Amino acid sequence: MASPDIIIRNGTVIDGTGAAGVRADVAVTGDRISAVGDLGAMGGAEEIDAQGQVVAPGFIDVHTHDDRYLFTHPEMAPKASQGVTTVVVGNCGFSLAPWRNAGETQFPMSLWRDREDLMFETAGAYLEGLERTPAALNAAMLVGHSSLRYGAMDDVHRPATDSEIGAMQDSLRGCIDEGAIGMSSGLFYPPAQAAKTEEVAAVAEVMAAKDGIYTAHIRDEAEHVMDALEEVAQIGRDAGVQVVISHHKASGLSNFGKTKQTLPLIEKFQEQQRLTLDMYPYHASSTMILPHLVHRSRKIIITWSQPRPDVRGRDLAELAAEMELDLEAAAKALAPGGAIYFQMDEEDVQRVLSYPGAMIGSDGIPDDQHPHPRLWGTFPRVLGHYARDLGLMPLEAAVHRMSGLPAAQFGFKDRGELRDGAFADLVIFNPKTISDSATFDAPTEPAIGIDRVFVNGQTVWNQGRASGERPGRPIRLGDTSRGGYM
Ligand code: ZN
Ligand code: CU
Numbered sequence: 001m002a003s004p005d006i007i008i009r010n011g012t013v014i015d016g017t018g019a020a021g022v023r024a025d026v027a028v029t030g031d032r033i034s035a036v037g038d039l040g041a042m043g044g045a046e047e048i049d050a051q052g053q054v055v056a057p058g059f060i061d062v063h064t065h066d067d068r069y070l071f072t073h074p075e076m077a078p079k080a081s082q083g084v085t086t087v088v089v090g091n092c093g094f095s096l097a098p099w100r101n102a103g104e105t106q107f108p109m110s111l112w113r114d115r116e117d118l119m120f121e122t123a124g125a126y127l128e129g130l131e132r133t134p135a136a137l138n139a140a141m142l143v144g145h146s147s148l149r150y151g152a153m154d155d156v157h158r159p160a161t162d163s164e165i166g167a168m169q170d171s172l173r174g175c176i177d178e179g180a181i182g183m184s185s186g187l188f189y190p191p192a193q194a195a196k197t198e199e200v201a202a203v204a205e206v207m208a209a210k211d212g213i214y215t216a217h218i219r220d221e222a223e224h225v226m227d228a229l230e231e232v233a234q235i236g237r238d239a240g241v242q243v244v245i246s247h248h249k250a251s252g253l254s255n256f257g258k259t260k261q262t263l264p265l266i267e268k269f270q271e272q273q274r275l276t277l278d279m280y281p282y283h284a285s286s287t288m289i290l291p292h293l294v295h296r297s298r299k300i301i302i303t304w305s306q307p308r309p310d311v312r313g314r315d316l317a318e319l320a321a322e323m324e325l326d327l328e329a330a331a332k333a334l335a336p337g338g339a340i341y342f343q344m345d346e347e348d349v350q351r352v353l354s355y356p357g358a359m360i361g362s363d364g365i366p367d368d369q370h371p372h373p374r375l376w377g378t379f380p381r382v383l384g385h386y387a388r389d390l391g392l393m394p395l396e397a398a399v400h401r402m403s404g405l406p407a408a409q410f411g412f413k414d415r416g417e418l419r420d421g422a423f424a425d426l427v428i429f430n431p432k433t434i435s436d437s438a439t440f441d442a443p444t445e446p447a448i449g450i451d452r453v454f455v456n457g458q459t460v461w462n463q464g465r466a467s468g469e470r471p472g473r474p475i476r477l478g479d480t481s482r483g484g485y486m
Contacts, residue, residue, distance in 0.1 A: 005046065005457065006457070014056045025042075031457040058086065062359050062360070062361040063215070064088060067089040070139055078376045081461055083450050085425035087140075088140050090142035091186075098123060126141060138473050145168075145200060145203060149168065180212070184246070185215075187228075204236075212241060225262055245277040247363050249348065254296070279349075281382050283349050289336065290339075311334065375438070377437065382398050384433075
């Protein structure tokens with residue numbers, strides 16, 4: 001047997017399955033893990049001492065908006081610095097591909113209009129783009145339902161006609177054939193709000209033959225969260241596809257505690273259909289400036305404002321006082337822009353995080369000027385703050401939620417588990433020190449305790465810095481353990 005390229009010695013291996021950590025060495029040959037165990041007699045071209053550290057499968061960020069960032073910032077520092085090795089892009093109904101919108105577009109697509117070379121007309125072109133100019137991390141793409149609407153409709157503020165639904169189906173079918181892993185919807189957002197349940201189910205149905213996955217930013221996460229959950233479960237059943245509830249939460253001061261009802265409902269669905277969820281570990285959310293959200297939040301921070309670029313990072317209440325406007329009028333005056341809304345109950349956050357089926361997704365918005373700290377902090381925050389410091393779950397369970405569990409749910413073959421023969425997507429971290437540093441005031445501080453990160457056998461992050469290597473690959477539906485005709 002050829003001697004391995006790398007041997008990581010003396011670490012505690014947490015393999016991503018949820019099994020207890022064990023003392024073991026890990027050998028990497030090419031892009032794969034070639035041995036795990038006591039490798040005392042073996043010699044590697046490079047030897048790494050991981051004494052006192054954990055060696056785990058690289059994390060999978062199942063909910064991102066990194067579609068374009070993979071090209072504009074291929075080192076992917078916000079994610080690589082957290083130990084993330086694979087991202088799922090195209091969430092909340094918005095994907096960079098297929099780009100076929102002739103007319104008006106809104107956030108976030110309006111931000112993507114300035115680089116013609118990055119407006120990919122097909123999913124195939126997007127995935128080939130990731131091959132031609134690779135990023136540091138692997139990526140799988142979802143097709144956004146709102147992106148499909150922009151491509152098929154002259155006016156998105158009404159339900160789609162039968163022929164428009166037909167056009168969206170053809171477009172989605174093409175994307176799935178080219179390797180997109182599924183579809184996302186964002187029925188909460190203006191470009192999709194007018195869509196009926198039946199429209200989304202009809203479009204999603206074309207993925208069933210190849211078992212594409214359906215991820216949902218549901219229509220309402222506040223007063224009507226239960227109805228909105230019913231709606232996407234219905235879409236999953238009617239279309240015959242697996243559902244992922246995105247960034248599950250109960251929003252708004254008057255809905256504190258509501259996850260005591262939503263989680264049992266989700267469990268009930270799980271008895272009848274394939275349905276799961278992801279979440280980010282913070283009690284504040286972030287999206288565009290939406291004036292109707294101001295009254296359900298304790299506090300709002302402006303993350304960017306087109307008319308007032310100078311106010312990023314500032315408190316809306318303060319700004320409103322300065323502008324001599326009420327909160328809602330101030331928000332209107334600052335839009336279009338982005339904001340952070342303190343509108344969740346910490347107990348709800350911990351309840352969802354404690355739910356054994358909850359995957360972790362950052363939902364970070366990488367082009368934001370003053371982003372929500374989830375962009376740089378999500379994964380270390382779960383491992384450090386929640387698992388270690390608050391004792392919400394064992395470290396092995398936390399690692400499982402961000403590696404083995406999402407790999408199984410999304411069908412990422414040979415990823416998400418640390419074992420002989422799997423891809424060498426790995427993270428070495430210090431379980432005693434790992435923690436998020438990004439805060440609402442200083443949101444782009446890299447996490448502490450991540451020692452080294454490998455993607456497909458190559459180092460992408462080492463001692464607090466991007467290595468400059470770009471070994472990431474697109475993960476196509478055909479390469480997954482989904483993608484077969486059922
Ligand atoms: Zn969303
Ligand atoms: Cu999102």
